[in-house]
Each structure stands twice: as C-alpha cells, then as structure tokens.
Amino acid sequence: MIQVSEALTIVAENSSKMPSQIIAVGKALGYVLAETVYSPIAMPPFRQSAMDGYAFRHSIKHQYDVVSISQAGDHSNVKLKENEAIRIFTGAFVPDDADTVVMQEHVMANENSILIAKMPEQFANVRAKGEQINKNGIVFEANTLITPAAIGFLACLGITEITVYKKPKVAILVTGNELVKPGKKLPKGKIYESNSVMLQAALQTIGVNKAKVFKVKDNLKATKKALKNILEKYDVVLISGGISVGDYDFVKEALLKNGVEELFYKINQKPGKPMFFGSKKETLVFALPGNPASSLTNFYVYVYPAIRNRMGFSDIHLPKLARKLNAGISNSSGKTLFLKALYNETHVTVLDSQSSAMLNTFATANCLLIVPNDVENLKKEQLVTLLPID
Structure with missing residues (x-):
C-alpha cells in the first residue's frame, strides 16, 4: 500500500x-493543441473604423466636406485634403490620409458636410493594422485548450486546420x-x-x-x-x-x-x-x-x-483551494481522507454521510477536503486544502 x-x-x-492529428478548426472544440499556431495574416489586416461616423485628418478645424463613403468590405483609398472627410461604418477600411474617426453622434451633418460638435482625440476610433495580432505572431501556444472563442479567432485569421492531440x-x-x-x-x-x-x-x-x-x-x-x-x-x-x-x-x-x-x-x-x-x-x-x-x-x-x-493539458490536476474550517476534524485512521464538503468564499463545511457507498452528499458537495494521513486534528478556522469539483 x-x-x-x-x-x-x-x-x-x-x-x-496521445499521438497528434490534424483536425478541422470547426471540429476542434475540447481538443488541446499539439503545436504552436502562428498567424498567416495581421488582424485586422488593414486599419479599421471602430465606429459608425466620419474619418478625417485630425486638425483644429471642426467643419469638413464629406467627399466619399466607406462601408465594410470596401477598399476605396480616397485621397483626403485637410478639410475633407468620408462617411464610414464600423469595420470599414480607413483611408491612408485619415487618422481619426468621429462617431456620428458627435457631429451635425447635412448632405455634403459635417460640423464636429465634440472633437475626438487624434487617432481615436481607428483600429490599427495588427492590433490583435501581427502576421507570424503566436496565436496559441501548444497545450492550449480549444474553446468556442479560440475557434472563432482561428477562423477570423483564415486558419482551417490545426494539429491537436487525439x-x-x-x-x-x-x-x-x-x-x-x-x-x-x-x-x-x-x-x-x-x-x-x-x-x-x-x-x-x-x-x-x-x-x-x-x-x-x-x-x-x-x-x-x-x-x-x-x-x-x-x-x-x-x-x-x-x-x-x-x-x-x-x-x-x-x-x-x-x-x-x-x-x-x-x-x-x-x-x-x-x-x-x-x-x-x-x-x-x-x-x-x-x-x-x-x-x-x-x-x-x-x-x-x-x-x-x-x-495534452499542461495543468493536469484539479486546482487546489484554501479555506477555513467551520468545525474541527479528527483523523485517527492514519489515512489520507477525502471528505465531501461545501465551500464558499471564505469557509468550508464537511457534509454528513461520508460512507463510501453513499452518493447523496456527493451529489450536493462542491469540493473534496483533503486531510493528510499524518494529521490527526484540524481545528476550527484552520486553513485546509480543497479540490473543487463544481
């Protein structure tokens, strides 16, 4: 023993x-990466507007002529003069000559011009190229669990397959x-x-x-x-x-x-x-x-x-938590005890019915409280180690 x-x-x-395998990103939920993944592109791949509004070259002026429009998916690199702006929408390409986007709620607009009522800071509301990740940057390290968000991120980078542990x-x-x-x-x-x-x-x-x-x-x-x-x-x-x-x-x-x-x-x-x-x-x-x-x-x-x-997980064990005992525990068995218990933010309570044949308290427990084999007594308010199972 x-x-x-x-x-x-x-x-x-x-x-x-386990051995590794190549799997479609859409089917990789719950798998763990066997290799580090690098981005084939920058994300975003171009400067994007973070708001619906108007893109312009920041200056002391407040009135601008509206000379064009940029919708998501467009790539019209309009040449803007200092007194010109374009109508722009969230996610759309920001022209090279523009450095700032003012949100539409902060302008007074007519058909051909705008008056900025609340001037934003320079570079406001513009997502820089590579703001999330640069080309060849590390997307995920090996041994990362693939979650729904991870699948979405991989897909937005154009990645269709990854190498995971079976x-x-x-x-x-x-x-x-x-x-x-x-x-x-x-x-x-x-x-x-x-x-x-x-x-x-x-x-x-x-x-x-x-x-x-x-x-x-x-x-x-x-x-x-x-x-x-x-x-x-x-x-x-x-x-x-x-x-x-x-x-x-x-x-x-x-x-x-x-x-x-x-x-x-x-x-x-x-x-x-x-x-x-x-x-x-x-x-x-x-x-x-x-x-x-x-x-x-x-x-x-x-x-x-x-x-x-x-x-392929890096952290393989249940995490350990420390809590204070609501009541003392004695252990005369000389064995390590795993006691079914309930913990909150500060304390833990050992449940009744600790028999190995009984699941009723296990069904309501949210942790296993560990009493080491060489510890005979634990006092009320003493810190103990828990394995959360919630």
Whole structure:
C-alpha cells in the first residue's frame, strides 16, 4: 500500500500524451493543441473604423466636406485634403490620409458636410493594422485548450486546420452479479448499477464524450476474456468493482493474466483504498472500487489528471483551494481522507454521510477536503486544502 503523493506521481509519470492529428478548426472544440499556431495574416489586416461616423485628418478645424463613403468590405483609398472627410461604418477600411474617426453622434451633418460638435482625440476610433495580432505572431501556444472563442479567432485569421492531440478512447467495464440496469424491475438482493453512467458524465467534464460501457459477470474466465478484447482497442480502461479481496473479485488476477503491468495496488486513503493502476503498452488501466463514492473520489484524484495528461493539458490536476474550517476534524485512521464538503468564499463545511457507498452528499458537495494521513486534528478556522469539483 502506498501513500497518495506516491500514487499521484506514478500516475503522472505513466500517462503519456496521445499521438497528434490534424483536425478541422470547426471540429476542434475540447481538443488541446499539439503545436504552436502562428498567424498567416495581421488582424485586422488593414486599419479599421471602430465606429459608425466620419474619418478625417485630425486638425483644429471642426467643419469638413464629406467627399466619399466607406462601408465594410470596401477598399476605396480616397485621397483626403485637410478639410475633407468620408462617411464610414464600423469595420470599414480607413483611408491612408485619415487618422481619426468621429462617431456620428458627435457631429451635425447635412448632405455634403459635417460640423464636429465634440472633437475626438487624434487617432481615436481607428483600429490599427495588427492590433490583435501581427502576421507570424503566436496565436496559441501548444497545450492550449480549444474553446468556442479560440475557434472563432482561428477562423477570423483564415486558419482551417490545426494539429491537436487525439482524445483517448475510453472503455468502462462494470463487474457485479448484483447489478441491474436502471429502468428494469429490481429483484430482491439486487441494486441498480450507477457507476458507469456516473463515470461517463465525469468523463464529459474533461471533454471525453464517448466512453463505451461493457458489463461482465463475476467469474475469472468471463472477466479475463472481456479485458483481453478491451485492452486491444482502448487507450484508457476504467473498471468498476471486483478489485477488493473477496471470493468473487477477479479483476486483478484477470488483468495480470492479460499482461497488464501492476504499477500500484491499494492506496493509504479513505475512501478509495482498493484501487489498481497498471498499464499494457500505451493503455492505462484503473480498477476502481465498486462503492460509488469511492469510485468517483478516485476518478477526480487519479483518473482525471491521467486523462488530461493524455489529452495534452499542461495543468493536469484539479486546482487546489484554501479555506477555513467551520468545525474541527479528527483523523485517527492514519489515512489520507477525502471528505465531501461545501465551500464558499471564505469557509468550508464537511457534509454528513461520508460512507463510501453513499452518493447523496456527493451529489450536493462542491469540493473534496483533503486531510493528510499524518494529521490527526484540524481545528476550527484552520486553513485546509480543497479540490473543487463544481
């Protein structure tokens, strides 16, 4: 059995990045850049008007003859004299002889001339060429997450394809003869299976939207066969249940018989102690406890950073926050505790019902409060470390 810090190090060291692929910008949402992107053009590519109004050469004069018009998309480089202006609209090309745009609300206009009632500063309301980015400037560094705004920015630069890390193919294998699919009649002695849909939802928060679910009966032969097929086709395998030391827990044996290298088994923590982490070639395997709260805790602490690492993120772990305790905590277990809790801007409250089988408080919690294994008592108002899961 190893400590949490050692387990985290082993997971990070063994989660290599996925291969890269070229993808259309419009389909890149949620992917992470594998290469730095440079701009093929300046943006804006010419001086633009930031307002609807009039472009002119700034001077002490207030009255100007209107000699032309410039709409968005036009490129009429009119030669302006000192006493001349052009009608211009937002996003339109600003002629070389003009250096300022006065907004239309600040002029008195007739058909052929304007009188500026409120003179703007020189260069006002003119977007310089390359104001957002110059040609060959860095658009995004490698390891940047592609968001809707990033897609829009790439498109406005004329970029149609980018190189990203592939998203890992994830399989979820559910074990347990006692499990029944939600929606079906529940016989005596059975419980509804919830871990697979819970883990699928948790994966979606990272950007893995398609995780395949497999189910297997609690026997060694079936478990070994199911794992053989899954290990050949998936990049990350999550197994729910069957990893403890009961008579019907066959997962660890089946993994070893399939050539999976054990990197660690059991962590000095509560909940979530009986977890197996291993690998076969580039495929990562997490055998998670069957108890729902234990399974989800270990997902956030270990699976989450492993998958983010594979996807190319720079910051792979959940962020850590510090808050003051609303009430004291004792820890006589000698284990690291991950407690379901609620935090606000200043304080954190540990919730009731911390059992590894109970999801009711997990469903209302917005963080996991970490109590280190070597800390026996935490006092009210003491600063503690949280992992936000909201």
